[in-house]
Each structure stands twice: as C-alpha cells, then as structure tokens.
Amino acid sequence: MNFQNTIDFARQSDVNDKLKSFRSKFHIPQHNGKDTVYFTGNSLGLQPKTTKSFIEQELNDWAKYGVEGHFMAKNPWLPYHEFLTDNMAKLVGALPEETVMMNQLTVNLHLLMVSFYRPTKQRYKIICEAKAFPSDQYALQSQVKFHGFKIEDALIEIEPREGEFSIRHEDIYEAIEKNKDSLALIMIGGVNYFTGQVFDMKTITEAGHKVGAIVGFDLAHAAGNLKLHLHDWNVDFACWCSYKYLNSGPGSVAGAFVHQKHLKNIELPMFTGWWGHDKKTRFLMDKTFIPMQTAERWQMSNAPVFAMAACRASLEIFVEAGMDALTEKSKMLTAYLEFIIEEINKQKNNCLQIITPKENRGCQISIVANGYGKDLYNKLMENGVIPDWREPNVIRCAPVPLYNSYEDVFRFGEILKSLL
Numbered sequence: 385m386n387f388q389n390t391i392d393f394a395r396q397s398d399v400n401d402k403l404k405s406f407r408s409k410f411h412i413p414q415h416n417g418k419d420t421v422y423f424t425g426n427s428l429g430l431q432p433k434t435t436k437s438f439i440e441q442e443l444n445d446w447a448k449y450g451v452e453g454h455f456m457a458k459n460p461w462l463p464y465h466e467f468l469t470d471n472m473a474k475l476v477g478a479l480p481e482e483t484v485m486m487n488q489l490t491v492n493l494h495l496l497m498v499s500f501y502r503p504t505k506q507r508y509k510i511i512c513e514a515k516a517f518p519s520d521q522y523a524l525q526s527q528v529k530f531h532g533f534k535i536e537d538a539l540i541e542i543e544p545r546e547g548e549f550s551i552r553h554e555d556i557y558e559a560i561e562k563n564k565d566s567l568a569l570i571m572i573g574g575v576n577y578f579t580g581q582v583f584d585m586k587t588i589t590e591a592g593h594k595v596g597a598i599v600g601f602d603l604a605h606a607a608g609n610l611k612l613h614l615h616d617w618n619v620d621f622a623c624w625c626s627y628k629y630l631n632s633g634p635g636s637v638a639g640a641f642v643h644q645k646h647l648k649n650i651e652l653p654m655f656t657g658w659w660g661h662d663k664k665t666r667f668l669m670d671k672t673f674i675p676m677q678t679a680e681r682w683q684m685s686n687a688p689v690f691a692m693a694a695c696r697a698s699l700e701i702f703v704e705a706g707m708d709a710l711t712e713k714s715k716m717l718t719a720y721l722e723f724i725i726e727e728i729n730k731q732k733n734n735c736l737q738i739i740t741p742k743e744n745r746g747c748q749i750s751i752v753a754n755g756y757g758k759d760l761y762n763k764l765m766e767n768g769v770i771p772d773w774r775e776p777n778v779i780r781c782a783p784v785p786l787y788n789s790y791e792d793v794f795r796f797g798e799i800l801k802s803l804l
C-alpha cells in the first residue's frame with residue numbers, strides 16, 4: 385500500500401473503509417467539542433451506544449419482577465451467561481462447551497492454575513515471559529509459593545536479548561527443551577502488554593506438549609484483537625478480560641477457556657461452587673457436587689448480570705463486523721500508524737523508536753520517544769490524543785479497527801510532530 389501523509393489520503397481511506405459505519409456505534413470521548421484521538425482501546429475499550437439499553441433491560445426487569453427475574457426476565461438471569469457463550473467462543477476460536485464468561489481475569493487465571501498447575505517434585509517449573517503484566521507475575525509467583533516451591537527455582541522468565549525489546553521465539557523453544565524433564569506449565573500472554581509482541585501460540589503449544597507440559601495463555605491483549613484458534617491450536621487453557629478490545633466496560637466480566645480434551649476428566653482438581661454443579665439438579669441443593677462437563681464447571685458463583693449485559697452488547701457488534709474484516713483493517717491501520725511515525729522520524733531526527741515487532745503485532749504500537757519523558761504523553765492528552773503511558777518510557781497506541789479511523793492516525797501524527 386502506498387500510504388501518504390496527507391489529510392486527503394486519510395479521509396479517502398476512511399471513505400473506502402468497509403467497516404466505517406461501526407465508528408458511529410460508539411461513544412467517542414470529546415475534547416474541546418471534538419472527537420479525541422482515542423488510542424487506548426487496548427486498555428479500556430469505548431462504550432457501544434447499545435450498552436445502555438442492554439443494561440436498562442435488566443434494570444427494568446429487576447424493577448418489574450424482583451427475584452422472579454431469574455426466570456421471567458426477557459433474558460432470564462439464571463442462564464444469563466449462556467447468552468454470551470456462542471459469540472465469545474466464535475471470537476477466540478473455541479467450542480461453546482470450552483468457553484465460559486465469569487469473574488475477573490486474574491481470578492480466572494488462578495482458578496485455571498488450580499486445575500492445570502499440578503507441580504510434582506520432578507515437574508514443577510513454569511515458563512513465562514519476563515515483564516509479563518504484574519498481575520500475572522503475582523499470580524504465578526503465589527501459585528509457586530502455595531505449592532511449596534521457590535520462585536527463583538520454579539519460574540523461568542524468558543527475556544529479550546541484550547539491546548532488544550522482543551522475546552525471540554527460539555529462546556522460548558530452547559528453554560522448553562532445556563527444562564523438558566522439570567517443566568509443568570507454560571503460561572504466556574498471547575500479546576505482551578508492554579511491547580505489543582504477539583506470540584506464536586500454536587507453535588508454543590506444540591513445543592510445550594512435546595515435552596509433556598501444560599500450556600495456557602493470558603489473552604487480555606489478544607481477545608478481540610487477533611484471530612485466535614484456541615481449540616485447533618490445542619491450547620489447554622486460557623483466560624482474558626472483556627474491558628479492553630472487547631468494549632464491555634470497566635472491570636467487566638472475564639472469559640475462560642478449557643480445551644474439550646479436559647472436560648470429561650471429572651477428577652481434575654479444582655475449587656468448586658454451586659454454579660459449576662450440574663444444572664439439572666443444582667437447585668435440589670444437595671451437598672454432593674456433581675460437575676458439569678463443560679467449561680461452566682469452573683464457575684463458582686451466579687452471573688453478574690449487569691456486566692454481562694454490557695458484554696452482550698459489545699459481542700453483538702463484534703460478530704456483526706467479523707474478525708476477518710477487523711483483522712484486515714487492523715493490519716492496514718496499524719501499518720498506516722507505523723508509516724506516519726516513520727514520516728515524523730524523517731523530520732525529527734529519528735527520535736521515535738517503535739519497540740513492537742513489525743512481523744508479530746496486532747493493533748498496538750509501543751513507542752519510546754528518545755529524549756522525551758512523560759511530559760510528552762501529558763501534552764498529547766492536553767491536545768486531545770488519548771494514548772497510554774507505561775513506565776518507564778513507553779507510549780502505547782492502539783488504533784482499534786472497530787472505531788478508529790485513518791483520519792485519527794493522521795491527526796495523531798500532526799499533533800505528535802508539533803510537540804517534538
């Protein structure tokens with residue numbers, strides 16, 4: 385594609401965009417009466433205009449029916465999570481029986497590790513990425529300690545090589561091979577939150593299984609961003625949140641995936657609650673737990689309906705747009721952002737360094753502005769651009785295909801250039 389750094393080019397690209405109508409389905413935050421350049425959909429996605437009516441429906445039914453809403457509501461609350469399952473499963477390349485929306489991301493990670501991190505004296509190590517999101521690090525460390533192992537011994541963090549930002553896949557494979565007799569689990573983010581690097585989940589899963597390890601992914605930055613094939617890749621388990629690319633609102637309900645091959649194994653150790661009990665007999669209130677043979681078994685509690693209503697509204701939009709069209713636009717929009725940054729670099733002494741690998745990325749580009757600190761980010765904010773800042777020196781920008789435009793990218797470039 386021959387990109388041009390002009391407003392006419394950006395506007396024409398928006399006219400040609402097959403997904404252009406989707407922007408109007410979202411509330412775009414305003415700055416001085418104009419749309420902001422919102423590049424933080426990788427942190428908190430924007431609110432679909434339909435979200436309010438989805439939540440209002442449940443508020444109205446609560447007012448109308450009280451507890452009877454569990455059965456009488458237009459969308460009965462008792463099975464409410466089921467309304468999300470098919471669309472969510474489609475988005476992550478899973479079977480419906482492998483998918484459940486529940487809890488929050490870190491909670492799900494812990495619950496899945498209860499089942500899938502079963503260390504023995506011989507096999508107890510975990511491979512993870514260095515500089516994983518802190519909550520993942522805390523979760524992994526606490527699981528290791530909980531099982532009586534030492535963090536320094538059990539956690540193998542794969543780091544980028546000296547002077548590099550991305551982790552080389554060959555270094556992951558080498559670590560797997562080197563620890564093949566003691567490796568219990570590989571748990572990596574599908575996309576690193578800091579650099580935006582996308583990992584080859586299929587090959588990592590194969591490599592882990594080859595040495596007898598379990599493989600799980602945190603898909604916080606991958607769900608709704610990349611095309612995923614969790615079932616076909618044979619991933620053992622995965623979890624993700626729904627408030628980033630999935631636009632379900634702050635702290636909304638998270639997702640969990642357990643591969644079909646594990647679902648019949650009712651001996652899997654796990655922490656249980658009544659919502660994981662066989663649906664047909666749950667309300668007999670018997671003390672014996674009868675496990676469901678779907679990912680719903682990992683549910684403990686009844687569904688947070690308001691959060692799920694927001695998630696439903698968002699998933700409908702995703703399914704309408706389709707991940708094929710979204711990833712196609714995402715590649716173009718991100719490439720345009722990269723082009724604009726390179727154009728600025730030509731005029732500004734190459735001061736912008738992109739640390740996201742070109743060949744392994746979704747719609748996030750992480751930039752180090754050499755010679756500039758957080759002040760640059762603050763000035764972007766003052767000028768109506770909302771990217772996000774990660775200590776010590778990274779500005780993350782995510783042009784999201786559902787609601788960002790080529791004009792957003794062009795405007796970002798003009799504002800950034802004026803501040804350098």
Ligand SMILES: Cc1ncc(COP(=O)(O)O)c(C=O)c1O
Nearest residue numbers: 488489490491517519577604625
């Ligand atoms: C990669 C990753 N893991 C874990 C979390 C924590 O999520 P939660 O607060 O929903 O548990 C986040 C939040 O941004 C994240 O990006």
